[in-house]
Amino acid sequence: MTAAPGPTPPSPATAPALPGAVTPAQALGWMHTARFLTTAPRLEFLPDHAHPEIAFVGRSNAGKSTCINTLTQQKRLAFASKTPGRTQSINLFTLGKQGVHDAVLADLPGYGYAAVPKQDKIRWQQVMANYLVTRPHLRGVVLLCDPRHGLTELDEILLDVIRPRVEQGLKFLVLLTKADKLNRQEANKALSITRLQAGGGEVKLFSALKKQGVGEVAHLLWQWAHPIDVDPDPDTPTPEP
Numbered sequence: 607m608t609a610a611p612g613p614t615p616p617s618p619a620t621a622p623a624l625p626g627a628v629t630p631a632q633a634l635g636w637m638h639t640a641r642f643l644t645t646a647p648r649l650e651f652l653p654d655h656a657h658p659e660i661a662f663v664g665r666s667n668a669g670k671s672t673c674i675n676t677l678t679q680q681k682r683l684a685f686a687s688k689t690p691g692r693t694q695s696i697n698l699f700t701l702g703k704q705g706v707h708d709a710v711l712a713d714l715p716g717y718g719y720a721a722v723p724k725q726d727k728i729r730w731q732q733v734m735a736n737y738l739v740t741r742p743h744l745r746g747v748v749l750l751c752d753p754r755h756g757l758t759e760l761d762e763i764l765l766d767v768i769r770p771r772v773e774q775g776l777k778f779l780v781l782l783t784k785a786d787k788l789n790r791q792e793a794n795k796a797l798s799i800t801r802l803q804a805g806g807g808e809v810k811l812f813s814a815l816k817k818q819g820v821g822e823v824a825h826l827l828w829q830w831a832h833p834i835d836v837d838p839d840p841d842t843p844t845p846e847p
């Protein structure tokens with residue numbers, strides 16, 4: 607005789623552990639709602655909005671636009687290309703279902719591309735620094751880095767620029783992109799070196815090609831955009847993923 611089955615425990619794939627929390631699959635569903643909002647050649651042309659904004663920054667060709675396309679599961683939302691320096695403006699994308707926007711992603715132009723004229727380089731470094739220091743609803747920064755090059759001097763400058771905001775609560779993640787090009791040993795080495803360089807900040811491996819880290823990063827970005835209120839107002843409904 608077999609014992610009668612007890613109540614089935616909730617599956618971790620479908621039941622979030624905390625009220626207001628979502629699973630990685632639900633976070634990916636949320637990312638898939640991404641829609642193009644606007645493109646701005648300069649900071650002053652960026653629209654104001656009241657949603658948490660998450661910026662993707664890093665050297666030219668690091669894989670920022672590809673990462674946004676992979677996370678949102680859309681082929682050509684952000685403009686990715688083999689030619690470095692492809693993204694030359696700040697591109698914003700809104701997230702949220704049924705016209706209810708609850709976050710914005712920003713794809714920033716890459717820096718460090720040698721063929722860019724010096725004047726343009728300086729201008730872009732200023733735009734980037736101003737953006738990172740002044741953007742009012744900036745909630746988090748994802749710094750993308752090709753682990754075969756590691757964090758460079760320009761990445762270090764960026765880390766210095768955002769450090770004060772990170773100390774005030776700005777979320778920060780380093781993504782080591784193109785992880786498909788590394789073997790396990792190289793990946794582990796890149797992770798430990800970058801963790802040291804990033805001063806204890808969070809570092810993850812990511813591959814658009816192998817879809818490595820995609821659910822995990824989507825999940826983290828959801829959490830950044832929807833911090834769980836420790837003393838929630840019972841009248842305020844938690845947004846649906």
Ligand SMILES: Nc1nc2c(ncn2[C@@H]2O[C@H](COP(=O)(O)OP(=O)(O)OP(=O)(O)O)[C@@H](O)[C@H]2O)c(=O)[nH]1
Nearest residue numbers: 666667668669670671672686687691692693716814
């Ligand atoms: N193998 C591999 N190639 C990748 C991956 N992610 C991006 N790439 C390639 O890297 C190149 C640059 O990608 P982009 O996404 O355009 O890079 P970006 O950082 O947006 O570059 P800029 O706009 O110039 O700043 C493209 O040829 C991509 O196909 C990855 O995970 N694996």
Ligand SMILES: [Mg+2]
Nearest residue numbers: 670671685693
């Ligand atoms: Mg780009």
